Amino acid sequence: MGDDDNIDNKYEELLLAQIEEKGRANQSSRGGHCGSIMGHRIVNHDLIEGHERLYRDYFANPPKYEDRLFRRRFRMNQALFMRIHDVVVAHDTSFVQKRNVAGRLGLSSLQNITDAFRQLAYGVPADYVDEYVQIGESTAIESLKKFITAVVEVFGDEYLRAPNSDDLKRLLAIGE
Incomplete structure (x- = not known):
């Protein structure tokens, strides 16, 4: 050597x-x-408490906050929110609440989709609604990506298309 x-x-x-x-x-x-x-x-999030709070505040019968506040906070009425929620959950099973390996319940579909809507509606960072919805930043980012993908796949042909001549005429009339 x-x-x-x-x-x-x-x-x-x-x-x-x-x-x-x-x-x-x-x-x-x-x-x-x-x-x-x-x-x-x-950070151990209290996912169940987060879902229950969200449900009581906006989705219970009667909810804590009235329809006017739902519309203001979500930028849409509750019927439209639930239509989009139901279609997205049916399209992508990752939004369905499941148990983890330890047997703990994960995030509910309402928590995932509420987080995605709030990020989009307010343009806030992923960790902004953490305390209310009880969702971690990396999970919020992943949920938003999956939500956007599902919305484009489900609603893209109907609502995300280029405007046709009738649409252009209507938009020009509104602009005048």
């Missing part, structure tokens, strides 16, 4: 020792690992 090989081996050993030392330092500074992403803090 030549001197170059010994130098390479010692260099590799030093690098490996440094990597292991950094790993130990990171592990001790985190105070242990729990969750799927190393170093991320886990």
Whole structure:
């Protein structure tokens, strides 16, 4: 074995020792690992309470807030919201409430779709409705992406098409 090989081996050993030392330092500074992403803090959301609050406030009979406030907060009436909700849930089963591996109930379809609508209606960041809807930022982003995809796939041909000549005439008449 030549001197170059010994130098390479010692260099590799030093690098490996440094990597292991950094790993130990990171592990001790985190105070242990729990969750799927190393170093991320886990927030236990009360998903059931979030669904119940949302349901009581807007969807119960009678709801806490009247139709006028629903329309103001969601930028549409409740019948339209529920039509879109029902079609999206039927189209994409990821919006259906399920149990996780531990047996805990996940987010309800109302929580997922309310979050997506509020992000779109108000242009707010994904974590803005976290405290009310009880949905985490990464889940909110994923729900929004799936919601937009479902809406385009279901309603795209009818509502997201280019305007035809009748549409243009109507729009020009409104503009005058």
